[in-house]
Amino acid sequence: MQDLSPASQTRLVAIPRLAAGGRWRVEAMRSLSEPCFLWFTKGQGRITLQGETRGYTAHNAIFIPPGIMHGFEAGPQVFGTAIFFGRNSGVTLPKQPLHLRIREVHAQQELNVLLDAIGREMEADTPAHDRATLHYLGLLGVWLERQAKKSEADLPKPDATRRLVARYTILLERDFRSGMGVADFAAALGVTPTHLTRCCNAACGRSASALLQDRRLFEARKLLAETRIPVGRIAESLGFNSAAYFTRAFQHLTGKSPTAFRRAP
The missing domain is CATH 2.60.120.280 (Regulatory protein AraC)
Known part of the structure; x- marks a missing residue:
């Protein structure tokens, strides 16, 4: 047992x-x-x-x-x-x-x-x-x-920029599979995409779209490496419009197709 x-x-x-x-x-x-x-x-x-x-x-x-x-x-x-x-x-x-x-x-x-x-x-x-x-x-x-x-006195107090980015990451974590783009997340947060990206760059040196892309890419790699779920179903589960678009995006970012990544040791 x-x-x-x-x-x-x-x-x-x-x-x-x-x-x-x-x-x-x-x-x-x-x-x-x-x-x-x-x-x-x-x-x-x-x-x-x-x-x-x-x-x-x-x-x-x-x-x-x-x-x-x-x-x-x-x-x-x-x-x-x-x-x-x-x-x-x-x-x-x-x-x-x-x-x-x-x-x-x-x-x-x-x-x-x-x-x-x-x-x-x-x-x-x-x-x-x-x-x-x-x-x-x-x-x-x-x-x-x-x-x-x-350490309370040493810990930085989050300003408006960092509070917004923290809220973005919470929403992103919840909805990154939905197919929502940065504009959708920004609207949900009540700010413009430009302002959201500016705040993300200030807080972590990366754009709002880069954070979203990185989160989706991690999930794609994990599913490819640890499951036998077909590529098309993975693409659908991550909010991509088609398996072909997912494959192009994955290969552009990793240098390998999803199938080649899955087969790699």
Whole structure:
């Protein structure tokens, strides 16, 4: 019988492994159906959360609630740990995304000890190891809450531009399969397409259409790589008018046809 306990749904993964099968798996815009925690211990890059791009370095902690659109660079020099909590972990976690720069050595060590304990209990076959895993995950939730409180003064207050872009990413995540274009999203937000694109460029250095395109492209790649759904049905599910138009757009952006991408190792 499959183990569906909350602890069994938790996964602890080395960050370099997340990009196995292609860096698009972490760099393209997408969201998850479960909470995710990233702890970078080496390297640097950029991460986009809800349409805002910021740099990250070693000792940066990122918390991403379910449904939050995001993507981050994962170059060969980037190391760290990712925790995926599962859809129904029962752990008390923040409601909003966090990007914390952990400067205190004591706080860094405390987190490393917690992550080691979580990994050890997940791999153990001793009695109550699943319950111990959940308790350690709960302590990680407490650590996040305390560090967020300490960092309140350092966290940038979102201005009107970033609030608009965050709202756009929420709508985009909900409706990117509908065939809506940037003009439709802008109308739903009560702004012009030009203003929306200007705000996206200011917040993350990318246009509103680039974010939409990237989100659709990630989903297309994921469906091609992980399912046997016919190309025509994938195109239809992502709001493309025809399979031919989807194929041309996919090949233009990736250099491969959908069929060639699916067949690639």
